[in-house]
Amino acid sequence: MALIAIIDDDPDIIEASTLVLKSKGYDIISAGNPDEAYEMVKDQNPNLIILDVMMDEPDDGFFLAQKFRREGIKxxxxxxTSVSKTIGFEYGSGEMVPVDDFxxxxISPDQLVEKVEALLKKELKGSE
Amino acid sequence: MQHENVKILIVDDEKGLREGSKRLLESEGYCVDTAENGTKGIELGTSHDYDLAVIDLKMPDIEGTDVLREIKNKRPNTICFIATAYASYDTAVESTRLGAFSYIPKPFTPEELFNHLDQGYRQRLLLLEAEKLKEEREATLLEVAHEKSRLKTIIESLSSGVLLINSEGEVVYYNHSTLQKLDIDNLEIGEYILDKLPGQIVDIINQFLKSDNIIQKSITTQVEIRPNTELVIDATCSPVPHPDGSFAGVAVVLKNITGFKQVEHVKNQFVSMVAHELKTPIAAVLGFIKLILDEKIHVPYEQQRDFLGRSHTRLQGLLDLVNDLLDISRMELKTKQREIQELDIKEVLISTLQFLEFELKKKDISVDTTIGDNLPKLNADQNEIIRVFTNILSNAIKYNKDSGSIKINCSLKGNFLVTNITDTGVGLKPEEKERLFQEFFRAKNKHTRGISGTGLGLTIVKRIVESYHGKIEVESEFEKGTTFTLYIPINK
Structure with a gap:
């Protein structure tokens, strides 16, 4: 089964997301800050990364995503995301923001599972 | 014709004729002065504004033509006649050239004289009327010129830029501020300007220029002239009609709104931070509730209890946050009522520590308090000062190690009551120390995990202390502890 890394500075969110994904049979690893997360992803090479956009700093998540991509982690x-709608800017997936979905x-459990499954399916096809 | 008050000068060396004419004219109502020679004639004729002057051509001292020239030179509106017995075509022409109205051959009959004088006086009245009109016109022109220069001064001194563009897109007028607002070095009157203006403004001007009917409304836009909100202007374009209502051009008024934009930017940033801080606990709680309610996942009872307990903590934190935000907002609006009273710092500290006793005991933290004798009283709002010490001391407890200690030292230094509060807690990294007083900043490292807070406590402390013209300083060593030093001014 696929290994999913959850990166968020809110332990409650990590726990809730972990529970949802574990109930679907995924293996979960997690980290609460960008440095820890970076090491974890490099070491364990998960199939999917779930990344919070704002950690210590607004955009910390973006910088981490960019760092992964720069270093060839695909x-x-x-x-x-949490406030993108509130403050009026919408991120769309694209070159500037090197992520695959939002x-x-x-998070609603159903929506999370749906998006995770879709991305993993794409990932499998891509690596075939 | 009325001759009352018509002033006439007779210059003649021949006494009989001089006196005779005077009597004759006075009987007709003229006011008559006489001069017996040219010198006297010039003297009288230039020093008085005569309506009419009759000058004899041949006089022993000065020629009549010289007298005529002098008088006309000084008094161009005095109507002069040359009288002579030696009439010749040449003298007539010469006199007229010098400004004589006409030429009276001697001897003359009273009727001939009256006839000449009447014609001359009519001319005199016309000249005076023309003179008056000319003066009036000059006065009006002067006033217009003054008005124009006053208007120009006003427009030049406006802080807003004013730019007038004709229907060809050429500069008709601009004030100095225009250059600064558009960040350009120079504009020439008459030059085509549309390729020098920002596109947004050009688009609006083109709407006016290309419309078949004159557009009656003003159109406003905001333009960032220099990037990164360094210079932002508000440009209002209005049509300028000719007096007949047809389209003459466009007036553009440029206002600097950089300050507003910067405040707006700071406000938006703050709002987005607040939104994030409010949404984070809500997202966590909703996540837990959704899990508990999700029938497919089946969260065991014990875990449900745990989630509910954690949701409770998060919601309590959210409530604290909202209360802190309201406090900050009241401080900003200055709506908070202050009750300034004399406070004893010792009493304030003791009551604050009592309030925190439960937390102190829970972590087994000892407090060592040294308060100098005879410290002066503070003049301040009790609630605010208690809030300051509560926020600092509760941090000193929360971020302390178990069985740690807190040292409080209070003394007088100059005009300040100085309070040091030192803990044996997790301390701060240098980069954390710098940002400690920023809204929502919370040091996040392995030691601070699980410690709740709004990120606003020290922001509130700093604002309160500064509102009393005091200051707060912080010294810290990571993993060793932190010392806050409060300076509160006292009235000696």
Missing amino acids: TPILMY VEKP
Whole structure:
């Protein structure tokens, strides 16, 4: 079964997401800050990364995503966003933001599972 | 014709004729002065504004033509006649050339004289009327010129830029501020300007220029002249009609709104930070609730209890955050009522520590308080000062190690009551120390995980202290502890 890395500075979100994905049979690893997350992804090479956009700093998640891509880590990234709609800018997947899809917090379990499955399917096809 | 008050000068060396004419004219109502020679004639004729003057051509001292020249030179509106017995075509022409109205051959009959004088006086009245009109016109022109220069001064001194463009897209007028607002070095009157203006403004001007009917409204746009909100202007374009209502051109008024934009930017940033801080706990709680409600996942009862407990903590934190935000907002709006009273710092500290006793005991933290004798009283709002110490001391407890200690030292230094509060807690990294007082900043490292807070406590402390013209300093060593030093001014 696929290995999913959850990166968020909110332990409650990590726990809730972990529970949802574990119930679907995925293996989960998690990290609470960008440095820890970077090491974890390099070491364990997960099939999918779930990344919160704002950690210590607004955009920390973006910088981490860019860092992964710069270093050739092509693992699909699903980004958790929380205030993009509130403050009026919408991120779309594209070159500037090197992530594959977005989930707006609060996360509904069904939506999370759906997006994770879709990205993993794409990932499998891509690696075939 | 009325001759009352018509002033006439007779210059003649021949006494009989002089006196005779005077009597004759006075009987007709003229006011008559006489001069018996040219010198006296010039003297009288230039020093008075005579309506009419009759000058004899041949006089022993000065020629009549010289007298005529002098008088006309000084008094161009005095109507002069040359009288002579030696009439010749040449003298007539010469006199007229010098400004004589006409030429009276001697001897003359009273009727001939009256006839000449009447004609001359009519001319005199016309000249005076023309003179008056000319003066009036000059006065009006002067006033217009003054008005124009006053208007120009006003427009030049406006802080807004004013730019007038004709229907060909050429500069008709601009004030100095225009250059600064558009960030350009020079404009020439008459030059084509549309390729020098920002596109947004050009688009609006073109709407006016290309419209078949004159557009009656003003159109406003905001333009970032220099990037990164360094210079932002508000440009209002209005049509300028000719007096007949047809389209003459466009007036553009340029206002600097950089300040507003910067404040707006800071406000938006703050709003987005607040939104994020508010949404984070909501997202966590909703996540837990959705899990508990999700029938497919089946969260065990014990874990449900755990989630509910954690949701409770998050919601309590959210409430604290909202209260802190309201406090900050009240401080900003200055709507907070202050009750300034004399406070004893010792009493304030003791009551604050009592309030925190439960937390102190829970982590087994000892407090060592040294308060100098005879410290002066503070003049401040009790709630605000208690808030300051509560926020600092509760941080000193929260971020302390178990069984750690807190040292409080209070003394007088100059005009300030100085309080040091030192803890044996997790301390701060240098980069964390710098940002400590920023809204929502919370040091995040392995030691601070699990410690809740709004990120606004020290922001509030700093604002309160600064509102009393005091200051707060922080010294810290990572993993060793932190010392806050508060300086609160006192009235000696």
